[in-house]
Amino acid sequence: MGQKLDYFKFQSLQNPFGILFQPLAIENLITNAINEKEYSEEDVFFQNEQWHCFEAHSKLSSPSKEDLLDSLNKQIKLTKKHLQESTHLIITLGTAWVYRAIETDTIVANCHKVPQKKFLKELLSVDEISQSLEAIFSLIKSVNPQVSIIFTVSPVRHLKDGFVENTLSKAHLIAAIHQVLNSNRFLSVAEGYFPSYEIMMDELRDYRFYAEDLIHPSQTAINYIWEAFKEVWISEEASKIMEEVDAIQKGLQHKPFNPDSEAHKLFLQKLSERQKKLQSRVSHLSF
Template sequence: MKWMADIDIRGPQKGITYQDPIFLIGSCFTEHIGNKLQELKYSVCQNPHGILFDPISVCQSLVSYIEGRQYGPSDLFFYNELWQSWAHHSRFSGMDQGLVLQQINASQSRAAEFLRTAKWLIITLGSSYSYRLVQEGEKPVANCHRAPAQWFRKHLCTIDETVAALDNTLHRLFHGNPDLQVIFTVSPVRHLRDGVVENNRSKARLLEAVHHLVGKFNRLHYFPAYELVIDVLRDYRFYDIDLAHPNYQATSYVLEQFKTHYIEPAAQELMDKIQQIIHARRHKAFQPETQAHQHFLASFEKKTADLAETHPFLDLSEELAYFRNGKG
């Protein structure tokens, strides 16, 4: 008896390798992928503006990196005792205006440099809803920063709007980086505050827009994170208590599918070896002075040193220092 529906996942002809810089941008699900890749020692730049949900915000952010934009005092506003940016997530907000700008512009500079040589761009779209700041001529904002609801108009982007914004951005990206490959995903996180029906309408528009573009360019790919959770797992036991965010089991399953279909086989083998070292690094011994634990540390020190020697592009210095220092 079959308990899960089959899904056809079409990965690229040549998958991701450890030598490929990977740029990630978009919703919170982007960071599930990005954090795992970063943990496994890939070269990663993720969400330089912070978490972004709608395609307009994603496109505006990418264009700012292409243009090498730097932000100034006029780009910030003061609210709730904090200097904030309508273009950025609240992780950049702070009480010191100069420090906020310094952090934003440092992130901008790194993103612009990284994007020029990135091999892969992973875009995860979360919602078709875009919030427009009424007092500034319906200016699209990436984050409302808990400002009063009457400051904004909630706009459901049409499929044509989304396609146009992404299409124009992609052309500019490919002009600046002709070797760039793009992977689109739609986040399986359910925006229930919009309403169940409204969330489904929003996701449907993203899916239609993305597939229109994937069919247009041979360097665009689609990874079905949304379908893997909604149609393959399709059970509330794979969601957190809020019934909106996929839980650890669901996220792990999706990441395993990404690894299988989008990572080169040689890189997959290396990921498994690095994962063993990371697990060992996290091991907390109750009796660290025992011979057994000292042997454990010595064994993983050798494994880590050997892996670093055969793969010099990996930064395993932190893990190597831990195993060496723990031996006393």
């Protein structure tokens, strides 16, 4: 879905610390961003020839400790900037299962293939998740009172936890989200809930809508969910701009049989004029 927003040239930031699957990790990121945490050597560790941080996804990991710390600190500043300036914030929860590092008694965002014996696996209760979401609301509202917050539950199945355990986990997430959204205290900052998980489970309930791993949604399913999201959350005016962006993007991806032909040169000229015309209306667009 983040790739869709990128394709249509929305001003967005997707997963600044990589994918964070559980609510406490998301709360921790938002807390650290607002408090402008400065990451240091104490926050990283060396494992399997790379430096990692328990608070971030392995996509930020690096063979260089300095590069990892630099990335963490740049991303934390970027996160705060977007929290302060964004009009909408979409929070996707994946699982209620968490891992607690025994040595430090802290819940981690990612285990980075550290031996499992060094962690305790726990299922967050509905109340624990609700408290975390309430903290997220309060934190975000403190720096951006006008932002609209949209919650959704990831349709990706965490089958490594087990079929029953995955269902229980998703149930805890859904119950907690609705418990918070039904509280009058947070209605002013919450736009609501987008049912991506329910669409996948109820409308697309067939394995042909899954990728080959039978865990992730297929591209067909992603497109279907995107269309549902667009219909509800994207304005008619923005949709018209998206159509223009789509036409230009397809033109840029076009591969000519003869790049030196006059016809192709004319095509590129018209495409450039179309870009400039749209950019004069929407200044932030960059192709």
